[in-house]
Amino acid sequence: MFIVKNAVRSVTRNKGRNILIVIIVAIIAAAATIGLSIRDAAQTARDEGLQNTTVTATISVDREKLMSQARSSSSSSGSSSSDGKPDFDAMRSALDQSSLTLADYLKYAKASSVDVSTYYTEETSVSATDDFQPVESSTSASNSSSSSSSSSSSSSGSSGSDNANRGDAQGQGGPGGDGGQMGGMTQGDFSLTGFSSDTAVANARNGSFTMVDGEVFGYDSASNGEAIISKSLADFNDLSVGDTITVTSPTDESVTYKLKIVGIYKNTTSENTTQSGPMGGTSQDAANAIYTSVSTLKSLGLDSDTTAKAASSSSSSDSSSKTAATQLNFTYVLGSKSDYETFAKDVEKAGLDDTYTVQSSDVENYEASLVPLDNLAKFALTLLIIVLAVGAVVLIVINLFNIRERKYEVGVLTAIGVRKAKVAAQFAVELLIVTMIGIALGVAGGAAASVPVSNQLLAQQISSQESQAQSQQAQFGRNADMGGPDQQDSSNTDSGSSSSDSADSNSYDSSDSTGSSGTQSNAQQSGSQRGPGGMQRAISYVSNVNATVNFAIVAKMVAIGLGLTLLSALAGIISVIRYEPLQILADRS
Amino acid sequence: MTTTTETDKTTETDKTTETDKDTTSTETTTSTDRSEDTVTDDRPEDATTADTAVLALNHVSYAYTKGGKQVIHDLSHTFEAGRVHAITGPSGAGKTTVLSLLSGLTSPTEGRILYKGKDLERTNRYDFRSHDIGVIFQSFNLLPSLTVEENIVLSMDASGKSFDRPKPEIVRELLAKVRLAEEYANERILHLSGGEQQRVAIARALSYGPDVIIADEPTGNLDLATQDDIMRIFRELAHSEGKCVIIVTHSPDVARQSDEVFELAPLRRR
Numbered sequence: 010m011f012i013v014k015n016a017v018r019s020v021t022r023n024k025g026r027n028i029l030i031v032i033i034v035a036i037i038a039a040a041a042t043i044g045l046s047i048r049d050a051a052q053t054a055r056d057e058g059l060q061n062t063t064v065t066a067t068i069s070v071d072r073e074k075l076m077s078q079a080r081s082s083s084s085s086s087g088s089s090s091s092d093g094k095p096d097f098d099a100m101r102s103a104l105d106q107s108s109l110t111l112a113d114y115l116k117y118a119k120a121s122s123v124d125v126s127t128y129y130t131e132e133t134s135v136s137a138t139d140d141f142q143p144v145e146s147s148t149s150a151s152n153s154s155s156s157s158s159s160s161s162s163s164s165s166g167s168s169g170s171d172n173a174n175r176g177d178a179q180g181q182g183g184p185g186g187d188g189g190q191m192g193g194m195t196q197g198d199f200s201l202t203g204f205s206s207d208t209a210v211a212n213a214r215n216g217s218f219t220m221v222d223g224e225v226f227g228y229d230s231a232s233n234g235e236a237i238i239s240k241s242l243a244d245f246n247d248l249s250v251g252d253t254i255t256v257t258s259p260t261d262e263s264v265t266y267k268l269k270i271v272g273i274y275k276n277t278t279s280e281n282t283t284q285s286g287p288m289g290g291t292s293q294d295a296a297n298a299i300y301t302s303v304s305t306l307k308s309l310g311l312d313s314d315t316t317a318k319a320a321s322s323s324s325s326s327d328s329s330s331k332t333a334a335t336q337l338n339f340t341y342v343l344g345s346k347s348d349y350e351t352f353a354k355d356v357e358k359a360g361l362d363d364t365y366t367v368q369s370s371d372v373e374n375y376e377a378s379l380v381p382l383d384n385l386a387k388f389a390l391t392l393l394i395i396v397l398a399v400g401a402v403v404l405i406v407i408n409l410f411n412i413r414e415r416k417y418e419v420g421v422l423t424a425i426g427v428r429k430a431k432v433a434a435q436f437a438v439e440l441l442i443v444t445m446i447g448i449a450l451g452v453a454g455g456a457a458a459s460v461p462v463s464n465q466l467l468a469q470q471i472s473s474q475e476s477q478a479q480s481q482q483a484q485f486g487r488n489a490d491m492g493g494p495d496q497q498d499s500s501n502t503d504s505g506s507s508s509s510d511s512a513d514s515n516s517y518d519s520s521d522s523t524g525s526s527g528t529q530s531n532a533q534q535s536g537s538q539r540g541p542g543g544m545q546r547a548i549s550y551v552s553n554v555n556a557t558v559n560f561a562i563v564a565k566m567v568a569i570g571l572g573l574t575l576l577s578a579l580a581g582i583i584s585v586i587r588y589e590p591l592q593i594l595a596d597r598s
Numbered sequence: 599m600t601t602t603t604e605t606d607k608t609t610e611t612d613k614t615t616e617t618d619k620d621t622t623s624t625e626t627t628t629s630t631d632r633s634e635d636t637v638t639d640d641r642p643e644d645a646t647t648a649d650t651a652v653l654a655l656n657h658v659s660y661a662y663t664k665g666g667k668q669v670i671h672d673l674s675h676t677f678e679a680g681r682v683h684a685i686t687g688p689s690g691a692g693k694t695t696v697l698s699l700l701s702g703l704t705s706p707t708e709g710r711i712l713y714k715g716k717d718l719e720r721t722n723r724y725d726f727r728s729h730d731i732g733v734i735f736q737s738f739n740l741l742p743s744l745t746v747e748e749n750i751v752l753s754m755d756a757s758g759k760s761f762d763r764p765k766p767e768i769v770r771e772l773l774a775k776v777r778l779a780e781e782y783a784n785e786r787i788l789h790l791s792g793g794e795q796q797r798v799a800i801a802r803a804l805s806y807g808p809d810v811i812i813a814d815e816p817t818g819n820l821d822l823a824t825q826d827d828i829m830r831i832f833r834e835l836a837h838s839e840g841k842c843v844i845i846v847t848h849s850p851d852v853a854r855q856s857d858e859v860f861e862l863a864p865l866r867r868r
Contacts, residue, residue, distance in 0.1 A: 011755050011756070011758075014755070015752070015755070018748070022743055022744075023743075418741055420739070421739045421740070421741055422752075422756070423724070424703065424727065424733065424735070424739060425727060425728060425733075425752070425753050425756050425802075426724045426725065426726070426727030426728025426729070426756055426757065427724070427728065427756045428724045589703075589704070
C-alpha cells in the first residue's frame with residue numbers, strides 16, 4: 010500500500026518526465042499493436058479461409074521426376090544412350106505406365122483417415138453421324154483444324170498419346186489438360202463426358218450450367234444410355250428431350266453409340282462457349298459437349314479402364330487407337346485445408362509412388378492469393394521486432410537515467426528506513442503506471458489506425474506483386490512461367506496455334522481476375538495451360554484484411570508492456586540495490 | 599582485540615559534563631568481563647545502565663574498507679534515555695562514522711552496537727531506522743520536491759506504525775513543537791530556509807515517536823538564536839519526553855548545552 014501510494018504520488022509529481030515516457034511508450038505500443046493485428050489478421054485469414062469450405066484435391070504425376078527416373082534406368086542399361094539421344098521409348102513407356110486406374114484412385118480415397126468424398130469424370134470423344142452434327146461455324150474450318158491436329162499428333166509419333174495418358178494421370182478436375190492433350194482429343198466431333206455424381210456435374214469443365222429442359226441423367230445402371238446436350242447443340246440439330254442421338258467412335262465409324270436425350274442444358278457462363286480457336290476443333294466447343302453418366306460410358310465400353318486396356322494391348326506406335334482413350338479425371342473433395350494436408354500424408358503412406366503428387370488447385374489458388382498478405386505479415390513481424398527492441402532500449406535508458414537522477418531520493422528513503430526492495434518496487438510500480446497509460450493510449454491509437462494502415466500496406470504489397478507479374482509479361486510477351494514441359498508439348502503439336510490458344514486463355518484469365526478461387530477452377534477453359542509450373546492462374550489477391558484489435562491483442566500488448574517494464578525496472582532495481590544510503594548521503598554532504 | 603587505549607581518552611571527556619547533577623551514569627560498557635584496559639576509569643555504575651542505556655557501543659571498530667584504515671577503534675560508550683548527549687571531537691575523529699553506526703546506516707567491522715540490550719546486527723536495521731531512531735542529517739535529507747507535510751508523512755508511512763489520530767493533525771502538532779507556523783505544512787522544502795528545513799527535519803525525526811534522536815551538526819550553519827532555540831527543543835525532548843538525544847557537533851556552545859559530552863579522540867597510529 011505504501012509502495013503504491015508513494016508511486017502514485019511520485020508519478021503525479023514528476024509530470025514532465027512521465028509524459029515523455031507515456032508518449033514514447035504510446036508510440037511503441039501503437040506500432041506494436043498494428044504489427045500484432047496485421048499478423049493476427051493474416052493468420053486468421055490463412056486459418057479460416059479454407060477451413061469451412063471444401064477443398065478439392067487431385068493426384069497428378071510428377072513427370073519430370075518420372076522422366077529422370079526413366080533416364081537413369083535407361084542409362085544404366087546403357088543401350089540407346091550411345092547415340093547421345095534421349096531414350097524416347099523408355100520415356101514414353103514410363104509416362105505411359107504412369108496413369109492411375111479408377112481402382113487406384115478409390116484405394117487412396119479409402120486410405121484417407123479424414124472424411125473424403127470423391128467424384129470423377131471420364132471424357133472421351135465421339136464423332137458425328139449424318140443426322141447428328143456438331144455445332145460449328147464452318148465445316149471446312151473444322152475439318153482443317155482437326156486434320157492438322159491429327160496430322161501433328163501422328164507426325165510427332167506417340168507424343169499425342171502420351172499427352173492423353175498424362176492427362177489421365179494428371180486428372181485435374183476441371184481445368185486439366187493442355188494444348189497437346191487437346192490436340193490428341195480433337196479427332197472426334199463431340200466430347201462425351203461421363204460424370205460420377207452431381208458434384209462432378211457441378212464441377213463440369215465447361216462451367217456450371219442450368220437445365221433448360223428435362224433433367225440430368227441418373228448415375229446408376231438403370232439410367233444407362235441417358236445423356237444431356239447443350240441447348241446450342243439441340244437447336245442446331247433440332248432435337249428435344251426424349252429424342253435419341255447416334256454417334257460413332259472417332260477411330261472406327263462402324264462402332265456406333267446410341268444415347269437418349271433426357272435433358273437440355275445451357276451453360277451459365279456463355280462466353281466460354283466461344284472458345285474454340287482455329288485448332289480447337291468442334292469437340293472443343295462447349296456447345297458440343299454431351300454429358301452422361303460414367304455408368305453409361307461403361308456400358309458403352311468407353312470408360313477409362315476399358316480403353317486403357319485396349320490401348321496398352323495395341324502397339325505403342327499406333328497412335329490412332331490410343332487417342333480414343335478416355336481421360337479419367339478423379340477428384341477428391343475434402344472438408345477443409347487441414348483435411349487436405351492429412352489426406353496428402355495418408356495417400357503417401359498408402360503407397361502412392363513419389364512420382365505422383367497430391368495437388369489442390371483450391372489450396373494453390375488460395376496460397377497464391379495470400380502472398381501479399383504473407384509479405385505483409387513478414388513486414389509486420391520485422392516492424393514488431395524492431396519497435397520492441399528499440400522500445401526496450403529506450404525504456405531502459407530512460408529508466409536508468411531516471412533512477413540515477415533520483416539517487417538522492419533512494420538514499421533518503423533508505424535512510425529513513427524504507428527497505429530497498431520497497432524502493433525498487435515503488436520505482437517499478439511508477440514505471441508500470443506510466444507505461445500502462447502509454448500502452449492504453451497506444452493500443453487505442455493503434456486500434457484506430459490498424460485497419461486503414463494495414464489495408465494501405467496490403468494494397469502496396471498487392472500492387473508491387475501485380476507490377477512484378479506485369480513486368481514479366483511485358484518482357485516475355487507472355488507469362489514468364491510457361492517454360493515447363495507443357496509448353497513444349499504444345500509446340501510439338503502445333504506451335505503456332507497453341508500459342509494463340511494460350512494467349513486466348515490468358516486473356517480470359519485476366520478478364521476473370523476478380524473471380525474467387527472457387528469459381529476459377531471451374532471456369533477455366535479447355536485451352537488453358539495447366540500443370541506443374543505451366544500456367545498463369547487468375548489470382549485475386551486477398552486485398553482486405555480485418556486487422557481489428559481484439560482482446561487477445563490487447564492482452565498481448567499488456568504482456569509485452571509488463572515484460573518491457575519489468576526488464577527496464579530490473580536495470581533500475583539493480584542500481585537501487587547497489588546504493589548504500591550512507592554513500593549517497595555522504596556524497597551529497 | 600589487539601590493543602589498548604586510545605579509547606581511554608574517552609573517559610576524559612566526561613570531565614566536560616560540568617553541567618549537571620547526575621554525573622553518575624555515563625559510560626558503561628556492558629562488559630565487566632573485559633574491563634581490563636578499555637573501560638578503566640569510568641564512573642562505576644555498570645549495573646544500573648542495563649535499565650537506562652538505550653544505545654551502547656561495545657568495543658566497536660570500523661573501517662570503510664575491509665582491512666583498511668580504521669576510522670574508529672575499540673570504542674565503547676552508552677547513551678541513556680532522558681539525556682542530551684553531545685559527541686564532539688576534532689575533524690577526522692570519526693564523529694559521522696559513529697553517527698552512522700548508531701543510526702544503523704552501517705554496521706561495525708568489529709564489536710557490537712546494542713539497542714536496548716539487543717545486538718543491532720541481529721535486528722533488521724531498516725526496521726530500526728524506521729521505528730526506533732530519528733535521524734536528523736546534517737544536510738537534512740528532506741525530499742525537495744515534496745511539501746513539508748509530505749516529507750513528514752512519508753516517514754510516518756515508512757515506519758509502518760499506526761497512529762491514533764489523522765496524520766495531518768500530528769504534522770500540525772509536530773510543527774508547533776518545532777516552532778514552525780502551520781501554513782508551512784504545504785510548502786515545498788525548496789522554499790524553506792536552512793533553519794526552517796532543520797526544524798522540518800526534526801519534526802520528521804519525531805513524527806513516528808522514536809526512542810532515540812540523533813542529530814548530525816544540527817546547528818552547523820544556523821545563527822546563534824536559532825541554534826539556541828533548536829537546542830532548547832532537544833533538551834525539552836530529552837528531559838520532558840524521556841528521549842535519548844544524541845548530537846554530533848563540533849560547536850563547544852552546543853556541547854555546553856548538552857547533559858553529557860562524549861569526546862572522540864583523533865586516532866593516532868602508534
